Amino acid sequence: MTADDRIISRFNSPSFKEVLGSWHQTRRTLHGLGLSVVDRGRFSNYSALLTAATDGQPHIHQRAPHEFVHGVAEISALGYVVEELVTRKLAKGVEQKLRKVLVGGVVPVELEDGDASRSTLFELLIAASLQRCGLEVRLDEPDVVVSDGVRQYGLAAKRLRSKKRVRQRTREAIRQLRSARLRGLIALDISEVSNPRYDIGFYSDSSTILDDLDHRVSVSTSRWARAIWAEDRAVNVCGCLMFASWPYASMSDQRFGTASSLMVTNTCLEDSGDFAFLHDLALRLQRDGLP
Incomplete structure (x- = not known):
């Protein structure tokens, strides 16, 4: 069994449903900042895949296994960023960076805007980890x-x-x-x-x-x-x-x-x-x- 198979075989586990629940909370927090997920963008696609999987479509991963696994990871990463840099303490400059993340291109093609979006998410992960350490950060x-x-x-x-x-x-x-x-x-x-x-x-x-x-x-x-x-x-x-x-x-x-x-x-x-x-x-x- 490959790593993809081993991971996706557990898509009905509570952990994946928790990811989806956390994602809904993340979207509500983003909405409070005036930000929304772009239709047909990669986060919209990730959300649709995860929803389908937790709703009992056991073969959803066969169509796009890497997209599914990567989607759960990116959704979790964005949730961590929003929790640390928005909910716990609003970091200066975070809104503009989050907007750049959300407009990232479709998946799985690494379009230029999608690549820039992932680069920005990495910056935000660094900032969130620093703020978690108790340091003052700004973007x-x-x-x-x-x-x-x-x-x-x-x-x-x-x-x-x-x-x-x-x-x-x-x-x-x-x-x-x-x-x-x-x-x-x-x-x-x-x-x-x-x-x-x-x-x-x-x-x-x-x-x-x-x-x-x-x-x-x-x-x-x-x-x-x-x-x-x-x-x-x-x-x-x-x-x-x-x-x-x-x-x-x-x-x-x-x-x-x-x-x-x-x-x-x-x-x-x-x-x-x-x-x-x-x-x-x-x-x-x-x-x-x-x-």
């Missing part, structure tokens, strides 16, 4: 600004869709931090380069997937290291957080699909106070991870 350049009560730091969040684009995306993040005149961290979502969704059916067990994930993350980390050290103007970059995850994680018997790899260096820093705060911040995110 502003470079992508997320976090404060320790005295100084402000930036996080430039980037999604990678190809191993060949590591240096390009790293340069973009460096430029963002420099333009914002903030020191900070680069947060890289390497889900696309570490995602085994195309060949996951060939794995025999989750330990094999873990071994392969470690290899993929290691490759991506080494590429990032080469990219960052190739930039002689990266003096404001204190380190990098790398997140590798895919939708199978939260719905599997074991959380084999979620991992984070951390690289933080103080060689670019002049102020040890910066490093101490950012190192602590990085460790918090590594410990708690993303939902």
Whole structure:
């Protein structure tokens, strides 16, 4: 049985119905902000698939298994963001970002607007996780600004869709931090380069997937290291957080699909106070991870 089959065979379980119930609450909260799900957008499609599955259409997943699994994951992620950045405490700039997420293109085609929407959702996940740590955050350049009560730091969040684009995306993040005149961290979502969704059916067990994930993350980390050290103007970059995850994680018997790899260096820093705060911040995110 593949990971898709193992996960979707449980679509009538209470957990999936809870996801749908939470999604309805998320939509009500968004409506209170004047935001709504775009008709025929990917979240609308995700909602329809999940509703059909929980209403007893046992073969719904056979038409679009990856779309179904990915949909549950994205709906859950958006719900987490809304709960943390809207319900618990309204973060500055979150409405504009949420609007960008909701207008994302249809699935499963990775249209340009859909890709931008997923990139924005990653930024919001970072911000929500930081706010959950008890820090002050706002959605502003470079992508997320976090404060320790005295100084402000930036996080430039980037999604990678190809191993060949590591240096390009790293340069973009460096430029963002420099333009914002903030020191900070680069947060890289390497889900696309570490995602085994195309060949996951060939794995025999989750330990094999873990071994392969470690290899993929290691490759991506080494590429990032080469990219960052190739930039002689990266003096404001204190380190990098790398997140590798895919939708199978939260719905599997074991959380084999979620991992984070951390690289933080103080060689670019002049102020040890910066490093101490950012190192602590990085460790918090590594410990708690993303939902």
